[in-house]
Amino acid sequence: MTSRINRSPDHSSSSSSADEDDRQDVFSLLMGVFDHDDEDDDDQDEISDEEIEVSSESGSPPRRSESEEIESSNNINNGGRAVIPFGLLPLLLPLLQAGFLRGPVAPPRPAVGPIPPLQVPPPPNAHGHVLSPSPTPTPTLxxxxxxxxxxxxxxxxxxxxxxxxxxxxxxxxxxxxxxxxxxxxxxxxxxxxxxxxxxxxxxxxxxxxxxxxxxxxxxxxxxxxxxxxxxxxxxxxxxxxxxxxxxxxxxxxxxxxxxxxxxxxxxxxxxxxxxxxxxxxxxKNTIKGDHLSMIEDPIKCTHTWKVDAFSNITQDRYESEPFVGGDYIWKIVLYPDGFGEGKGTNISLFLKLDVSSLPPNSKLFVNYVLRLKHQVNGKDFEQTDNNLFLSSNGWGFRQFMSPPKLKQIENGFLLNDSCIIEAQFEVLGLIKQD
CATH class of the missing domain: 2.60.210.10 (Apoptosis, Tumor Necrosis Factor Receptor Associated Protein 2; Chain A)
Known part of the structure; x- marks a missing residue:
């Protein structure tokens, strides 16, 4: 602990001149000790907490602020201050206890050492959890x-x-x-x-x-x-x-x-x-590409086909007359007794393209509706889909309608043994095969 020795001002009128002389003698004794050699400096580093600093001035110095005292304690031999060796402390302790010497006590010096490294936490992941390093994954066998x-x-x-x-x-x-x-x-x-x-x-x-x-x-x-x-x-x-x-x-x-x-x-x-x-x-690279050219304003085409004497049809497949829709030739195909999974349980309807009217290596992207007209109240029955037409097989619905539903008079689809089938479609685009 460091202390500054100041001349104490008179606090009582009863203080004797002998006391004043004793204090002067002490200061005269202390004024003779100032500098140390390098070896003493090394000792000073070891006993820095026990050093005592005194003023070299003969008079009582003014009181200093706490910050000034801290600065003074860190600057030894600055301004004529003397550094008292540890061996003189026994002589000074009675004076300190009697109140002859007093002064502010400097705060202890902070410990000097290496600055610990800054601990930076790993960055959080997207969910706010801290990610810890993971070991190299073992390959799966x-x-x-x-x-x-x-x-x-x-x-x-x-x-x-x-x-x-x-x-x-x-x-x-x-x-x-x-x-x-x-x-x-x-x-x-x-x-x-x-x-x-x-x-x-x-x-x-x-x-x-x-x-x-x-x-x-x-x-x-x-x-x-x-x-x-x-x-x-x-x-x-x-x-x-x-x-x-x-x-x-x-x-x-x-x-x-x-x-x-x-x-x-x-x-x-x-x-x-x-x-x-x-x-x-x-x-193997066997890919074949399509180039689709969409038609900005596709034309809707509608064709109506009336099938008479429906109960007398004996063929499995019945086709309408060819008709023109857009720039292509089409037909409507009827299977009265069904086709594929609709065989025996449904009638099947298809829209067929005449491929002879289609340019080579081309396909048509078509949206179509196949409709069975209600001949009484106009509540038609229809199904719709879209597909690519590129062969003569056609596209449609294998399970379009059951025969009992078709033949019931009150449903209005078969009137006087005739039914009316309508195909409505629009060509949305032309596909060229690369």
Whole structure:
């Protein structure tokens, strides 16, 4: 604890001149001690809490504010102040207790040490929860009993193979109409970060392929588990790989770590023997595109067909006369006893396009309504749909209406053994096939 020694002003008129002389003698004694050598400075660092500071002035200095006292205690030998060694404290304690010496006590110096690092919490996720670091996920193993379709390699004395001067084993095979080369690195492709792993790569041998060629394939590599008699792969998702002139090789730098592979309990390496397999399935590009041109103001076409002597119809299929709708030729087709799943339980109605009126490699996008007219009160029965018309089969409804409902006179659909069928449609667009 540091204290400042000030001359105490007279507090009582009864103070004797002898007391004043004693105080002057003390200050005279203390004024002779000022600086210390380096060794004393080291001691000062150790006993800083026990140092006492006094003023070198002979008179009583004015009282200082607390902030000034703190600053003074941190600036030793500034302004002629003396630093009193610890050994003089026994001489000064009686004077302090008697009230001869007094002064404000400086607050203790703060402890000096390294500033602790700022603890920044991890950012919250979208739900406000703090995310903790998660370990690297273990790859999922997929097992099967079926032998790989395109490539098998059995290696005896794998330890000798991995210690040999060669870094990889290469072999060729065919799959999907192409020739492929598989490369296996028993100690990993170290140039690309595959240390302590088995690396495997697949290359398309692109001889005699046309300019601008491109092949898409799914590549799967297998290890044989000799204990469980299963083929294992750790490829979680089968991805379609794109091979072309600028990219003829794909692979897996870290397929499986050597520690796992060499562990005999896993069944991959048993008595120095291991087996690998591969499959390559080429994705054939057979896509055909459509180009739809929508018609801004489609024209609605309506055609009415009256069927007389309905009860005398004996044909399974009955067609209307051809009629023109838009720029195309159409027919209405009736199956009195039903067609398909409507056979024997419903009448079936269809709208048929005459494909001879359709341009080559074209289709029509049509919205249509097939309607059975109510000949009494106009409450017609209808069904609607839309489809692409590209053949002469037509589109419609196999289960349009049951015969009992059609034949009941009160329903108004069959009057005087005649019914009226109406087709209403609009061509919404023309599709050209690429």
């Amino acid at each position: 997929h097992r099967r009993n079926v032998v790989p379709s395109h490539f098998l390699l059995k290696i005896e004395s794998f330890a000798s193979f991995s210690k040999a001067s060669v870094t990889k084993y290469r072999s060729e095979f065919e799959a999907g109409g192409y020739k492929w080369e598989i490369s296996i690195f028993p100690n990993g492709d170290k140039k690309n970060g595959g240390e302590d792993h088995i690396s495997v790569f697949l290359r398309l041998i692109h001889t005699n392929l046309p300019i601008g060629w491109e092949v898409h394939a799914i590549f799967t590599f297998f290890l044989f588990d000799q204990i469980r008699d299963q083929y294992v792969t750790c490829q979680d998702n089968a991805k379609v790989l794109r091979f072309h002139a600028m990219k003829t090789k794909w692979g897996i730098t870290k397929y499986i770590d050597l520690k796992t592979f060499n562990d005999g309990s896993n069944g991959y390496l048993v008595n120095g023997i291991c087996s690998f397999g591969a499959e390559v399935f080429v994705v």
